[in-house]
Amino acid sequence: MMMIDKLAYSSRLRDKSPALKASLAVGTLLICVGARSFMVSLITIIVMGGLTVLSSRISLLKYLKLMSIPFGFMVLSTIAIVINLSDKPMDLLSVPVGSGYLAISYHSLTEGILLVMVALASVSCLYFLTLSTAMLDILEVLRRLHCxxxxxxxxxxxxxxxxxxxxxxxxxxxxxxxxxxxxxxxxxxxxxxxxxxxxxxxxxxxxxxxxxxxxxRCYDGEIRVLRESYTAEKRELIGTAGFLAAMLAIAILCRLKGIGLW
Structure with missing residues (x-):
């Protein structure tokens, strides 16, 4: 927890607009979850992971260790989807248990892998936000969204x-x-x-x-802190909008053509 907070304050993107970073992370996450595509998830993991490693002064090994924490929970939760209790053998693997089978089908295996990929891609989006944006800035974004x-x-x-x-x-x-x-x-x-x-x-x-x-100190139910002013540059806005548009186009193409879908 402390390491994540230190990395957020030492990130090269620390002084960039938190609203823009939140838009990039949340927008990519929504596209990834909505597409449910292996291709879109893989692109998201690579791009968000690359941005995080390059901007947050974190080594690739430490980043992979951070990703391994949720990965273990994902694998354990996916076992119930991959392994089925069936009364007849399935195409990939079947182990007789009493009068039935503990079986793994090709469909259940691919669904499990896809679920893990989408979850990892979503986690990579959130890591990008948390490792490049201080918590106070994230809370300020929530205030401006009228939470x-x-x-x-x-x-x-x-x-x-x-x-x-x-x-x-x-x-x-x-x-x-x-x-x-x-x-x-x-x-x-x-x-x-x-x-x-x-x-x-x-x-x-x-x-x-x-x-x-x-x-x-006269606390009346609201903690008031000094708010920093951030201004997003034009090229940053164009780059973020262009990336989200490209990801949306890839997601739509994958959905229509069946590319990268299992």
Whole structure:
């Protein structure tokens, strides 16, 4: 979490218009999900991944590690789609189980691969946005889109408290390690339980202190911060619109001609 925040603030695109970056990321995501095409998903992964690696001062290896986190969940959730319980064998693989078969058909396998590709492409769009745009800028975009103030305020407070809790957890864990709190598995489990118990009490106390500090500064239900002014250059607008138009054209072509569809 902290690494993502640091990368967002050190990105070469940090000073570019957050509204334009959000339009590029969300627009590409919607086209990718709507097209459900292997070709469109592959192009999205390559383009968004390339933009993220080149702009966010992150190595390709670290980016692939970030992508591997959701990839594991995608594979596990796709197993239920790929493997079917059938009363007759299927064309790709069939394993007898009692009176039926655990079977994999060509159709279910391709559907599973397509689902993973679309999900990875969507994640790459969101990584591009989060690794190039600070959270405060994203929240400012939501404000300008007239999202409910309560929702934006909750997002800001939750985002702040994540770092508060991570900082406390890191300090407690370091203290436990200095006292050999991880010398074996059972000791580590006991240390983990103690850390979580202490973390709950301290986080509640810290949140109360932070709220008191906010109220002492005339907090009235809305956190007001200085807003930076961003202006998108003409070539950036043309480039973003051109890319989205090209992706939309490719998606329509794939849908009409069946190219890259499984």
């Amino acid at each position: 409910p103030i309560l929702m934006v305020e909750l997002m800001m407070l939750i985002y702040r408290y994540i770092f508060v809790i991570l900082d406390m957890a890191s300090a407690i864990t370091t203290s436990q390690h200095c006292r050999l709190g991880n010398k074996d598995f059972m000791t580590e489990l006991r240390s983990m339980g103690q850390m979580l118990a202490v973390l709950l009490v301290r986080s509640l106390k810290r949140s109360s202190q932070l709220f008191d500090a906010m109220e002492s």
